[in-house]
Amino acid sequence: MNKRIINNKPEGNIIWRGLGGHFDSMSQILNEFLDNSISNFKGNNPIIKNIVICIKELPNKKVFFSIEDSGTGFKNLDSAFSLGAQDAKDSPMNEHGFGFKHALATANPDNNTWEICSRNKEQSEKGLYTKIKASYKFEDFEAFEINVTDTPWPGQLNGSGTYMAFTCDENLFKTVTEGHSGNFGFEKRVEFLIEDVGFTYSNLIKDDIANISIVYTDIHGTQKNKNVKSVEPDFERYINPSKGTTKIKLDNNDVTVQYEFGAMRDSEHRKYYKRNMSTSGVEIRLNGRVIATNIFKEIWGIEKHNSYNYLLIKVNLISDEIQSLPTTRTSKNGIRKGDKKLEDLFGWIRSYIPEPPKSTKDIDHEVDLFEKLKDLKNRQLPDPKTITTEQNVFKEIKERIRIDLYQKTNDGLVIYEGKKEFTSVQDLYQLKMYWDGCIIDGLKPDIGILIASSHPNSVQDLIKYINQMTDSNGNNYNMKLKTWKDEGIDYPSI
Ligand SMILES: Nc1ncnc2c1ncn2[C@@H]1O[C@H](COP(=O)(O)OP(=O)(O)O)[C@@H](O)[C@H]1O
Ligand SMILES: [Mg+2]
Secondary structure, three states, rough: OOOOOOOOOHHHHHHHHHHOOOOOOOOHHHHHHHHHHHHHHHHHOOOOOOOEEEEEEEEEOOEEEEEEEOOOOOOOHHHHHOOOOOOOOOOOOOOOHHHHHHHHHOOOOOOOOOOOOOOEEHHHHHHHHHHEEEOOOOOOOEEEEEEEOOOOOOOOOOOOOEEEEEEEEEOOOOOHHHHOOOOHHHHHHHHHHHHHHHHHHHHHHOOOOEEEEEHHHHHHHOOOEOOOOOOOOOOOEEEEEEEEEEEEEEEOEEEEEEEEEEEEHHHHHOOOOOOOOOOEEEEEEEOOOOEEEEHHHHOOOOOOHHHHHOEEEEEEEEEOOOOHHOOOOOOOEEEEEHHHHHHHHHHHHHHHHOOOOOOOOHOHHHHHHHHHHHHHHHHOOOOOOEEEEOEEHHHHHHEEEEEEEEEEEEOEEEEEEEEEEEEOOOHHHHHHHHHHEEEEEEOOOEEEEEEEOOOHHHHHHHHHHHHOEEOOOOOOOOOOEOOOOOOOOOOOOO
């Protein structure tokens, strides 16, 4: 048998072209760098956890980007630059071993503008750093050690850390406003990008795992600086199971889930949580980082629809074991289908919401009854009056808890909490909570009414105790039990 060697040694630039094209948007590219920086923070817990993103508008329709962190710097250059290497991970946020190579290859397909600088603690103390720059290749690929007295560190942070930079086409940067009509200039695009980052990493920003700021300079040299804030939804109210933390099994692995099931209002953000068809549904995060959003079909077999615009289910799966979490795609812009862990997660969601109600009104039917009661009171009570089902309290502490019905007339302030059928001890405490919320916000309720079709003995007993207590103004609570019929609403009707 004759044999001959097939010479298939790849040419660096061709592989580079093949590595690119994994991402549709600038934000996804940026996320790869941010994932690595945050992963390094999580794995090494440095005292300072800063990330600085610099964006500069350049002539000839180009944009310069750099991402710098105050982490440990690269620990193992060989595996960091190898494709698919799995031995250099700091936390589960390092995954497939392709991240920053994919990102650089997509942003700089010509393999000629990128550069990476890294310094560990020892290097930074000695005024040294390591620099690797384009082009990426498989032979004679070099890293240089540089002395800061010769060429200063290119970033803005002190101590150890990593700095990655590239120049890309303006067209790639424009992807941040995709799907949004309008004529956006450089600064507006930066604002969209800031929102993207604040959304993707909201939990990590909120939990102080990373402090991300953006320094941007337009073509005229005007420089501005912004801190990235966590992008949160505006929940009108929660729906069962409301919000909390629990453990669930995904393909027999224990995973902690933080969840929020709710009905949202339109938020003040540009892109996210807009109570529309593209921002509603189920959102999945892994260790705080968003992975998939706007899921309906995979869970309930239903299409997105206007009547579900209110629905927002946020789930954050937490685990230090990457194998316990659903598998992401190599470009981390989604989750791989057909994953048993994902099926188990979807099953858990369906166990609470077998089928999403078509509108908020279908969630709690007492809402309809309160609407009727509001209309009735608006007809019956003398002016001046405010009768609303939209009054929120606890605004003083930046929360918005909606009171079922709020009635202010010359006779005083009456607040309502209600259920369609029966009340429970919890409902009475909810009413007490509204009362306390009013007081915190500077409102003084005169009567609190708990309304339902009937009240169990426990609630009738408890209300006597509560009315002996005083609120923080020193006045006794004044709670009363009523039925829908007492208030002139024909429910239950025969
Ligand atoms: N900002 C950084 N700080 C420290 N190490 C980094 C940083 N970015 C990348 N690395 C190293 O390079 C490795 C490869 O990164 P990447 O190509 O994104 O793949 P992955 O994140 O899946 O491991 C990481 O596992 C990490 O060891
Ligand atoms: Mg990575």
